[in-house]
Amino acid sequence: MVDEREILLEAVKNLKSLTRRNDITIIPSGDLQNETDISIGEVRLSGKVKSYVNNANFNQMLLLIQEKRRNSKFPVLLIVGSISPQNLMKYADEGINVLDCSGNCYINIPSLYIYIIGQKQTKLKENMKRVFNESALKLIFYFLLDKSNIGKPYRKIVEETGFSIGTVKNVIEVMTLQHHIIKTSSGRVIMDWKKLLDEWQISYNQSLKPKLFLMKMSLASTERIKNWKNTKLPQNACWGGESGANLTDGYLVPEILTIYTDGDSNQLIRTSKILPSSEGEILVYKKFWFGNDENHIAPKILIYADLMGTANSRCLEAAKRILNDEI
Numbered sequence: 001m002v003d004e005r006e007i008l009l010e011a012v013k014n015l016k017s018l019t020r021r022n023d024i025t026i027i028p029s030g031d032l033q034n035e036t037d038i039s040i041g042e043v044r045l046s047g048k049v050k051s052y053v054n055n056a057n058f059n060q061m062l063l064l065i066q067e068k069r070r071n072s073k074f075p076v077l078l079i080v081g082s083i084s085p086q087n088l089m090k091y092a093d094e095g096i097n098v099l100d101c102s103g104n105c106y107i108n109i110p111s112l113y114i115y116i117i118g119q120k121q122t123k124l125k126e127n128m129k130r131v132f133n134e135s136a137l138k139l140i141f142y143f144l145l146d147k148s149n150i151g152k153p154y155r156k157i158v159e160e161t162g163f164s165i166g167t168v169k170n171v172i173e174v175m176t177l178q179h180h181i182i183k184t185s186s187g188r189v190i191m192d193w194k195k196l197l198d199e200w201q202i203s204y205n206q207s208l209k210p211k212l213f214l215m216k217m218s219l220a221s222t223e224r225i226k227n228w229k230n231t232k233l234p235q236n237a238c239w240g241g242e243s244g245a246n247l248t249d250g251y252l253v254p255e256i257l258t259i260y261t262d263g264d265s266n267q268l269i270r271t272s273k274i275l276p277s278s279e280g281e282i283l284v285y286k287k288f289w290f291g292n293d294e295n296h297i298a299p300k301i302l303i304y305a306d307l308m309g310t311a312n313s314r315c316l317e318a319a320k321r322i323l324n325d326e327i
Contacts, residue, residue: 004049007081007101008036011017014103038077043112045077045097052082056205058090058311059319060198064094075109084187085117087311094313132203134170134211138288139163141202143190144301145289151187154183161290173221198308206310212288213267218280219271225281233296234271236287237261240298241306245298245318249324252318255281258306260298262287300326 008026016024027037027044036047048068053061061078069076078091078098091098092106099105102119132140142161143150149157150172157168172188175181180199182191190196217224226251229242239247243260261268268274274282293299298306300322307319 004051004086004096008047008049008079009080010101011099011103012038012121013099014119015099015105015114015116018075018103018119019114035072038079040107040112040114043109044074045070045107045109046074047077047079049079050081053078053080053087054082054084054206055311056309057085058087059157059308059313060202060314062091062094062096062313062316063320065091074093077107082121088117090311090313093142132200132207134208135163135167136174137200137204137208139168139171140175140196141204141302145299147190147193150181150190197304201301201305201306201308204305207262208288209285209309212285214261214284214286215276216278216280217259217265217268217274217282217284218277219276221283224273228254231272231274232260233259234263234267235292236263237268237295238287238296238298240285240303241283241310241317242318244298244303245307245322247295248300248303249321251321252307252314257282259284260287260302261285 012024012026016022021040023039023041025039027039036049038045038047038258046068048065050061057219065076065078075097077094079100080098081101083098083100085104088098088100088104088106095108097105097107097109099107101122104119105114105116105117107114118148123231139161142157148326149160152160154165154168157163158165161168172181176183180189180196181188219231220233229247233239237242239258240260241256242252242254243257243259245252246254259268261284265276268275268284289299297303304319304322304327307315
């Protein structure tokens with residue numbers, strides 16, 4: 001992680017230099033949650049500092065900024081250490097003011113408009129800390145699926161997940177140190193399930209999901225794509241992402257179809273008439289959890305994570321519906 005104070009100072013310094021304005025100042029807010037105010041001339045903005053934004057945490061950050069806007073008496077400014085030009089402009093399209101370390105920005109409020117793009121990304125010193133490794137992410141998914149799982153004896157967890165007792169013990173100890181788990185008189189419980197889910201989905205999208213990717217495939221004809229719901233999947237495969245969301249509540253019309261499978265591509269080809277295609281509309285991932293899935297639909301928390309990792313506002317709305325109505 002890059003120090004948020006360093007991000008703030010670097011971003012303001014570069015913005016002042018690029019705009020040739022000396023009336024840009026930092027106003028300490030006394031808030032310890034990566035927040036501070038900034039004034040640009042007579043305009044005051046309520047800032048939110050983040051070390052980076054990528055596709056994995058784009059939607060999560062969008063939710064936080066939307067909430068901050070509802071509760072702030074000043075326009076909100078997202079100040080970020082690292083963000084791609086594409087994601088910066090996606091925030092701009094959502095009406096969000098954003099500034100990065102290099103001075104690239106989109107600020108559009110009454111009496112003030114600043115738009116700078118094309119500045120080379122500033123490299124700040126990072127202190128990288130891995131929150132969850134691959135085994136931990138898979139095990140935490142098991143805990144999130146059923147809140148009672150965290151309270152089971154180690155040997156029962158080993159039996160149901162296939163992980164070694166050492167791995168289970170280590171992950172639970174780390175989660176306890178990070179205050180995700182507390183010990184009560186009745187056993188272990190998850191302290192804040194929603195917070196753990198959101199931390200998990202960001203780490204999942206960023207580090208585990210790319211490793212699970214198998215290939216792109218296609219239904220091969222316009223008619224089959226239109227009627228994708230009629231596609232018969234093998235027993236060990238299920239729909240996730242936008243397609244899983246559509247089958248869950250019908251709200252989201254999928255543009256990309258996602259399949260999780262613990263088989264191989266030949267099974268999909270034989271049973272579903274799905275063909276490998278580098279330009280295909282189907283993304284196929286390796287299934288990493290145990291058990292059959294009802295009606296060939298992935299667990300709802302995984303569908304939520306898939307949607308949150310898209311950097312797509314239409315998927316964000318579908319994710320919020322699933323979180324509020326289905327999980």
